[in-house]
Amino acid sequence: RKEVEQDPGPFNVPEGATVAFNCTYSNSASQSFFWYRQDCRKEPKLLMSVYSSGNEDGRFTAQLNRASQYISLLIRDSKLSDSATYLCVVNMGLTGGGNKLTFGTGTQLKVEL
Amino acid sequence: DAMVIQNPRYQVTQFGKPVTLSCSQTLNHNVMYWYQQKSSQAPKLLFHYYDKDFNNEADTPDNFQSRRPNTSFCFLDIRSPGLGDAAMYLCATSREASGLDEQFFGPGTRLTVL
Numbered sequence: 001r002k003e004v005e006q007d008p009g010p011f012n013v014p015e016g017a018t019v020a021f022n023c024t025y026s027n028s029a030s031q032s033f034f035w036y037r038q039d040c041r042k043e044p045k046l047l048m049s050v051y052s053s054g055n056e057d058g059r060f061t062a063q064l065n066r067a068s069q070y071i072s073l074l075i076r077d078s079k080l081s082d083s084a085t086y087l088c089v090v091n092m093g094l095t096g097g098g099n100k101l102t103f104g105t106g107t108q109l110k111v112e113l
Numbered sequence: 114d115a116m117v118i119q120n121p122r123y124q125v126t127q128f129g130k131p132v133t134l135s136c137s138q139t140l141n142h143n144v145m146y147w148y149q150q151k152s153s154q155a156p157k158l159l160f161h162y163y164d165k166d167f168n169n170e171a172d173t174p175d176n177f178q179s180r181r182p183n184t185s186f187c188f189l190d191i192r193s194p195g196l197g198d199a200a201m202y203l204c205a206t207s208r209e210a211s212g213l214d215e216q217f218f219g220p221g222t223r224l225t226v227l
Contacts, residue, residue: 042221
């Protein structure tokens with residue numbers, strides 16, 4: 001079983017649609033959770049952290065369910081500029097310092113006119 | 114202003130010819146990481162430095178080495194590149210070891226092996 005699993009997509013949605021991505025992780029000791037966005041042939045960039053209580057940033061809402069080891073990202077009112085790959089990222093920490101981020105393979109989103 | 118800088122952005126090398134990729138940061142972060150990302154795959158951590166302490170991932174091949182001469186710079190050395198090493202190499206930094214610390218990524222170096 002992969003440490004972080006995502007549906008690779010692609011999700012093709014019309015502009016203005018609401019779309020949801022899911023992610024599961026295998027290590028119950030995971031400490032923190034993130035969604036990163038990666039545009040084609042570019043580096044990953046942090047979209048948002050995911051907190052147990054759920055959190056919202058504009059059109060983006062992230063949820064964490066520790067009991068089910070499940071993370072979600074909801075995008076409302078999709079824009080063309082939201083087209084990218086969304087990476088689910090889990091941090092298990094590292095002895096000796098630092099963060100070990102384990103990335104899912106990403107879910108590709110294509111927003112169309 | 115660029116915070117994590119990688120040079121070169123594109124590198125072409127020959128099979129078996131050593132290559133060095135460079136990363137520098139202006140953030141004064143304690144931790145620097147090197148990831149390998151192959152096409153349509155997730156970034157995979159190769160190793161990281163916490164200050165001067167080097168930490169290798171168990172499955173990182175011996176062919177990959179790293180140096181961190183000072184806080185700002187970190188190098189990835191590939192001693193004998195194979196065709197399977199063609200990938201995007203991403204450098205990242207984080208301030209501390211906190212589980213909530215964001216990692217900042219450089220733009221990556223795309224390595225082609227001929």
